[in-house]
Amino acid sequence: MDVDLLEKGVAQALRRSDPILSRFNPLPRILFVNDFDSGTNGWCELSGNHDNNLDNLRARARDLRPPQLSTMTFFDTGTHGSIDGSYSMKLATRPKPGHMSQAIKRFTYAKLGLVQFEMYFTFKAETIYPVPGSPDTRWDGNYDPSVLQFGDFTISNDVGEGQDGERYHCALRYENTDREGELSQRWMYKTSVQPTTKMERNGTARSPDDYHVVDPGDWEPVPGGYQPLCYNEIPTKANWHYLRWVFDTRTRRNTELQVNDLTMDLREIPVPIYEHKYWGCERLLNFCLDVRTRRPVRNFLWVDSVVASVDW
Amino acid sequence: MMKRCITSVLEQGNVWEESFATEPFEAGWASEARWFVRILDPVPAERLSITLTPQISPDGILWCDDTDSGAGLQLDLPVASTQLFTLPQRQFGNWLRLKVDFGGSGTPVKFLIYLVLKE
Numbered sequence: 001m002d003v004d005l006l007e008k009g010v011a012q013a014l015r016r017s018d019p020i021l022s023r024f025n026p027l028p029r030i031l032f033v034n035d036f037d038s039g040t041n042g043w044c045e046l047s048g049n050h051d052n053n054l055d056n057l058r059a060r061a062r063d064l065r066p067p068q069l070s071t072m073t074f075f076d077t078g079t080h081g082s083i084d085g086s087y088s089m090k091l092a093t094r095p096k097p098g099h100m101s102q103a104i105k106r107f108t109y110a111k112l113g114l115v116q117f118e119m120y121f122t123f124k125a126e127t128i129y130p131v132p133g134s135p136d137t138r139w140d141g142n143y144d145p146s147v148l149q150f151g152d153f154t155i156s157n158d159v160g161e162g163q164d165g166e167r168y169h170c171a172l173r174y175e176n177t178d179r180e181g182e183l184s185q186r187w188m189y190k191t192s193v194q195p196t197t198k199m200e201r202n203g204t205a206r207s208p209d210d211y212h213v214v215d216p217g218d219w220e221p222v223p224g225g226y227q228p229l230c231y232n233e234i235p236t237k238a239n240w241h242y243l244r245w246v247f248d249t250r251t252r253r254n255t256e257l258q259v260n261d262l263t264m265d266l267r268e269i270p271v272p273i274y275e276h277k278y279w280g281c282e283r284l285l286n287f288c289l290d291v292r293t294r295r296p297v298r299n300f301l302w303v304d305s306v307v308a309s310v311d312w
Numbered sequence: 313m314m315k316r317c318i319t320s321v322l323e324q325g326n327v328w329e330e331s332f333a334t335e336p337f338e339a340g341w342a343s344e345a346r347w348f349v350r351i352l353d354p355v356p357a358e359r360l361s362i363t364l365t366p367q368i369s370p371d372g373i374l375w376c377d378d379t380d381s382g383a384g385l386q387l388d389l390p391v392a393s394t395q396l397f398t399l400p401q402r403q404f405g406n407w408l409r410l411k412v413d414f415g416g417s418g419t420p421v422k423f424l425i426y427l428v429l430k431e
Contacts, residue, residue, distance in 0.1 A: 039316050054325030054352070054424070066320035068338045073406055075371035087341060094335060129373065
């Protein structure tokens with residue numbers, strides 16, 4: 001009897017009989033299953049480094065807003081709820097152009113290899129009550145100009161190999177609108193490192209406009225990454241999307257990104273690595289989600305559930 | 313399951329020079345809420361008064377004072393940065409925020425505001 005094959009078959013049968021896990025496709029070992037009906041599950045507000053004096057938080061790594069357990073409640077229809085139950089995790093920006101909200105889950109790794117992050121998500125800009133007497137004539141009953149009020153959201157990691165190793169962030173952004181505010185609806189990868197508190201303090205980086213990169217233009221389109229997602233016509237209808245992202249801590253690269261029926265091969269895309277070392281980040285493995293508005297309108301990213309898994 | 317309790321920092325040392333309200337926060341899962349407010353740097357009492365008023369909303373867009381929580385708390389300035397002010401909220405629905413009214417303006421005030429929610 002092939003014990004490994006038997007174990008794999010039993011594990012797959014058990015996972016497929018679980019209503020939550022059967023929506024996912026995890027690698028052999030599951031690190032965590034987070035359904036936000038049961039709480040925030042260790043996802044918390046990202047904050048930069050400081051010396052207990054909050055004045056020393058760098059500008060782009062402060063006020064990133066605490067995640068909320070959301071019922072996804074709208075003014076017109078009330079509570080939308082989540083896939084199962086009532087709650088999802090919501091990241092919400094301030095109504096301020098360029099403001100970003102980021103949540104993080106902090107882990108370490110026990111072995112190098114493939115790491116897979118899966119989630120069900122949806123996104124919207126906040127509803128704005130119309131000014132009486134001045135309707136937006138662009139609304140035609142199907143197309144809703146509110147789609148232009150949503151900026152982007154990004155999935156990223158933070159991997160630290162320790163004092164003698166490398167540190168890097170893989171980051172993949174869904175750019176709904178571009179820098180000119182036009183609908184672009186494409187996946188992007190970044191081409192420079194994320195400026196850190198250490199870099200700002202030692203003068204090797206200025207405070208960035210974009211949290212993830214040195215210069216806001218340091219992003220390139222993922223080949224084949226044009227993907228209109230389901231807006232469903234108005235800002236108070238939200239449809240859940242499936243996302244599966246794989247990265248490889250052996251090659252220090254993204255492997256692939258699947259969003260619904262689109263799968264992008266990312267193995268040839270370079271990931272920027274810091275030129276200097278970081279103390280205290282031994283076997284660091286963080287998972288991050290953020291949303292950013294480009295307009296004076298709150299932007300929201302809701303996550304129903306997350307599964308992270310590895311290949312060891 | 314253990315009862316859930318979550319502390320969120322809604323103002324992380326942010327500086328305001330005029331009246332404001334904290335960002336809308338969803339709290340429908342909680343049966344109790346409590347605000348904690350600190351003012352981190354000294355404020356000259358003769359130039360300013362500050363009043364805290366909890367607010368509620370059905371949609372996170374339009375707000376009214378939560379009159380069940382009292383008439384608002386006027387802070388007795390000046391205060392030490394270690395001094396805490398607190399206000400409870402119950403029977404609130406889903407959305408919470410804290411309105412911070414400045415009597416007088418133009419004086420920068422640095423706030424650390426926590427919202428503690430529990431089942």
